[in-house]
Every structure is written in structure tokens, then in C-alpha cells.
Amino acid sequence: MCGAAFDEDFRCRYEIARDEASLAKLRGSKYVKAALRRGFLDEMRTALESGVPVLFTGTPCHVAAVRRMFAKFADTLFTVDLICAGCPDQSIFDRYLENNWGLSNVAKYEFRSKARGWRHRHYLLHVVLKDGREIWRERGEDEYMTAMSSGLGRSGGCQNCPYCTMDRPGDLTIGDFWLVPEEMDDGKGTSAILVNNEKGRRLFESVRGDFVKTAEYPPFYLQERQWRLRTPPPLAPGRAAFMECIASGMSVKEAVEKAQEAD
Numbered sequence: 001m002c003g004a005a006f007d008e009d010f011r012c013r014y015e016i017a018r019d020e021a022s023l024a025k026l027r028g029s030k031y032v033k034a035a036l037r038r039g040f041l042d043e044m045r046t047a048l049e050s051g052v053p054v055l056f057t058g059t060p061c062h063v064a065a066v067r068r069m070f071a072k073f074a075d076t077l078f079t080v081d082l083i084c085a086g087c088p089d090q091s092i093f094d095r096y097l098e099n100n101w102g103l104s105n106v107a108k109y110e111f112r113s114k115a116r117g118w119r120h121r122h123y124l125l126h127v128v129l130k131d132g133r134e135i136w137r138e139r140g141e142d143e144y145m146t147a148m149s150s151g152l153g154r155s156g157g158c159q160n161c162p163y164c165t166m167d168r169p170g171d172l173t174i175g176d177f178w179l180v181p182e183e184m185d186d187g188k189g190t191s192a193i194l195v196n197n198e199k200g201r202r203l204f205e206s207v208r209g210d211f212v213k214t215a216e217y218p219p220f221y222l223q224e225r226q227w228r229l230r231t232p233p234p235l236a237p238g239r240a241a242f243m244e245c246i247a248s249g250m251s252v253k254e255a256v257e258k259a260q261e262a263d
């Protein structure tokens, strides 16, 4: 299983999990651009060449790249893409961690803790420090999440993303079911899964029984609720100002404030 994990310095990169215990590090959204390293791709190739089935989960642009690269392994390569609005680069996340707590003091970082559930626009950030302190913040109280969700800190190019449509590169697509119908809302957060082809259907049916509850809706139902299945994320008006502030060495918090003033 391949997905995005943090290393010990909170650098986000694709990694392979070969057993159930290692899967934990792949779970959870990391709103930092994941590095698709050569070493990782070589490992993936070795696994595929030795006949091991591989499942790759990632942003649609990375899924499309991996599928092209490993086209000859179409029978054993399974792919899951995310509904995706882009995110900031690693350097912005590093600066934010350093400014807030000092990177070396952070033990655990969850962008979206599931401990108390999540809802549309209500994500709970959870940070555990090495001295045992815990920090909980709503999305709007945190400058990194503001930079991410407003698009100020989004890495370049996403405004022209060709994958913000219903034509998906993955066998399955996963995302948030925003504005979820009442019958599927238990207050803990509901996910959406698009089944994009026959391979995706087989994959989904093999795990369907493990979900607490599932219901089927026509695809347009989700598309209506999800901007990123219709149009790419627009360039935020204050983004240039934000990036200039970051380039000048300002903290993420100050850069967000300056960019919002300039807007």
C-alpha cells in the first residue's frame, strides 16, 4: 500500500506500507505537498515487477503520473485519487512548525483529528508536543490552515489543474461528503467514494462490508456539493503578497495577516 506519510522531521512523502502496522502512518490527510521520490518509485517498480499487487493513493496529478509510469502493470496496480484542492509546499509547513513550537519539539501532528468528528469547514487540528502538551485548534484559529483553505499558500499550478472534473485518473476517488444527507450523518464525518471503473468496483465491493454504513447516490449529487469536481481552485487574490512575505522570511502568521490586509 502506497500513500503519503510524515517522516520524523514532518516531511510529507509517499511511502510503502508492507504490513498492517505500517498502514497507520499513511492514514490521515496531510495538507502538505507530498514528495514523489525516485527511491520510492524504484521500490514500487520492484514490487510490481515481482508480481506483488500495489495500491497507490495520492493526489490526482500523482496518480496520473504513476499510472503512466507503470502502464504495463495495469492488472496489478490499483489506484485511489483524492478530491483535491491543492496545498502548500513543505517549506511553508516547516516554517509554521518552527515558528509555533520549534520543529524538534513536535511529536505528533494531525491536520484533521477524528477524535471529535469533523464537518464541512470544521476540522480540528491536533498537535502533541514532546513535553506532553496537546494543542487543539479549529481550522479558522490556525494560520497554516487559513493559508491552505483560502489558497494563499497553495503551491503553484493548481489553478490550471486538469483533474477537477468527474473524469478521474484513479480506479476509486475518495473525498469528504460535504453537506451530507441527514440519513448518512452521525456527526463523526462522512466520506465520499466515487467508483470510476470495473477495477474500482471490485476493489470497493471487497471492502464494502467493513464500513459502518454505506448508501449510493448518483455521481452528480456529489459533484453539486464539491467545487473540486467541477473547477480548479482559483488563484487567491492575496497569494502573490503572501508568497512575497514568505520569501522575505516572515512567519506564516504575519504573511497571512499582510496578505489579508493587501487584499
Ligand SMILES: Cc1cc2nc3c(=O)[nH]c(=O)nc-3n(C[C@H](O)[C@H](O)[C@H](O)COP(=O)(O)OP(=O)(O)OC[C@H]3O[C@@H](n4cnc5c(N)ncnc54)[C@H](O)[C@@H]3O)c2cc1C
Binding pocket: 002, 003, 004, 005, 012, 026, 027, 028, 029, 030, 031, 032, 033, 034, 057, 058, 059, 082, 083, 084, 085, 086, 087, 174, 175, 176, 177, 191, 192, 226, 228
Ligand atoms: C492536499 C489535499 C487536498 C484535498 N482537498 C480536498 C477537497 O477539496 N475536497 C475533498 O472532499 N477532499 C479533499 N481532500 C481529501 C480529504 O482531505 C480526505 O483525504 C478524504 O476525504 C479521505 O478521507 P479519509 O479520512 O477517508 O482518508 P485519509 O485518512 O484522510 O487518507 C486518505 C489517503 O490520502 C493520502 N494522503 C494524505 N495526505 C496526502 C498528501 N498530502 N498527498 C497525497 N496523498 C495524501 C494518504 O496516504 C491516505 O492514503 C484533500 C486531501 C489532500 C491531501
Ligand code: SF4
Binding pocket: 059, 060, 061, 062, 084, 085, 086, 087, 157, 158, 161, 162, 163, 164
Ligand atoms: S489541485 Fe490538481 S495539480 Fe494541484 S495538487 Fe491537486 S491534483 Fe495536483
